[in-house]
Amino acid sequence: MPGLSMPRLSMQGDRVLIGALSACALLSGGVLVLILGFLVLETGPLLAGGHVARAFLGAEWHPADHTFGLRAMIAGSLAVSGLALSWAAPAGIVVAVWGRLYARPVLGRLYRGVIDILAGIPSVVYGFWGLLAIVPAINRVRPPGTSLLAGGLVLGLMILPLCALSTDAGLARVPQSYLRAAAALGLSRFGTLTRILLPQALPAIVAGCVLQLGRALGETMAVVMVCGNVVEVPDSLFAPVRTLTANIALEMAYASGWHQRALFMSGLVLLMVTMVLFGLTQGVRKRA
């Protein structure tokens, strides 16, 4: 009941309180503006100083010579995240469908608990496990093991629980009346799934996966630990790659001057991508 019969409480004497709450709200909403502001502030001179031509999409990253091409890092980020999403999204959807439709209630509850815990495990632990188990395994096939493939596997594992959670939420929002109608029509479970549940939940599922793509692109720790971090556009699954995020984590410790500005520029790129992806998910949700 959106405010229909809600009595308004008297505000007398509460001006200070309302002011304080508004200040909190302003501060909270202002953080994003501050982040954007500082990134632009740091990047601006780089773009204005004629470095922009060689910056951004150039192939060469030589901070010592003031050449700040991000092409290899952008390619690396896209490749690792794409690889991760390409297996984690279908896997997450399968798990969520099983948990909601096929699993016995006890197993279903257990699975939701496990997913919750997995979603909270630090990325640095995922990365550590990649270093412990996945990199040596790949190393046996094709040395050195730290590679695009290792990154895709570890990152995929990391976003899998989140893909499952968002799919689960999407399936839960399909109206019960549809399911009862399907049961009344004698539709099988598989039929209910493919003809009612999935089509109905599709926008939510897609939006969830796009959001996870953003998470994958922004992930640092898991990726920096298993990808090898060589600045090159990857030419195979076994090639080492460096992502935008890894580049910041690795070089920020000693960067200064233009070099540091270039790292802030990669941060700005990441923020822009996040905002665009978020806009996309909003668009998909609205069309639903």
Add this chain to the structure above:
Amino acid sequence: MRIDGARDRWAAALFASASLMIMALPLLMLVEVVGAGLPRLSLEFLYAPPMDAGRAGGIGPMIVSTLAILAVCLCAALPVGLGCALYLAECVPAGSRAARALGYSLDVLGGVPSIVFGLFGYRLFAIELGLGFSILSGGLTLACMVLPLLIRVSEEALRATPPSYRQAAAALGLSQGGFLRRVLVPAAAPGIAAALILSVGRALAESAALLFTAGYVTRLPDSVFDSGRALAVHIYDLSMNVAGGEGGAATTAVVLVGLLTLINLCARRLGQALHRMQRA
């Protein structure tokens, strides 16, 4: 549409086996990490200082630093976050422009990569405000990071309080401030606590945002103006920069995952309690 019993059974079997296989992967990860780290776990490991760059010794200073960073984070995030949640739940209508703009800003903020928070925290807290690499810088950066989660979950808890409470407050002639302080916040306390616990979990798991804000000095910090290394950063440093540091990293990971699982269970318990309360 035909009913195909055989196909349905096949689908069920396929979904079940695929899911169990997929779910086994992360569990395998947990088992392997815990298996690698558990043998070295002891009470001494929890309080002893690290030796030989972390290859030996314990994680005492990191635990202190982590707790200090958490404390700073919560001291900053809780008042601001709760204030913003109250503003969203009480001061503006749900669909208004202010509420939508604020909500949009918070939702985007929730998706900002942690390394970008690190850059921002370094630039604002370490450089602009002159705090340097310190627990204060790290804690404040994390506070910015957990704000969206804290606000959204608290807001939900505030909105979930029964409307009859407000009607009763109005009937009694309670002012808005009195209603917030004496009715709304106490009634939503379990939900706010759950939001707080979720935020602690998020902050504990974070490492990328702390690299250039709290720093990675292994010494026991003297004050909040000192640099301190969080547990997650310790795992990163040991496994990346210290040859032969895997053992220490694994044991630290066991401690961290254990803590987070505990926190997760607490949040679930609180959530269930809240659910029961709303039904009652």
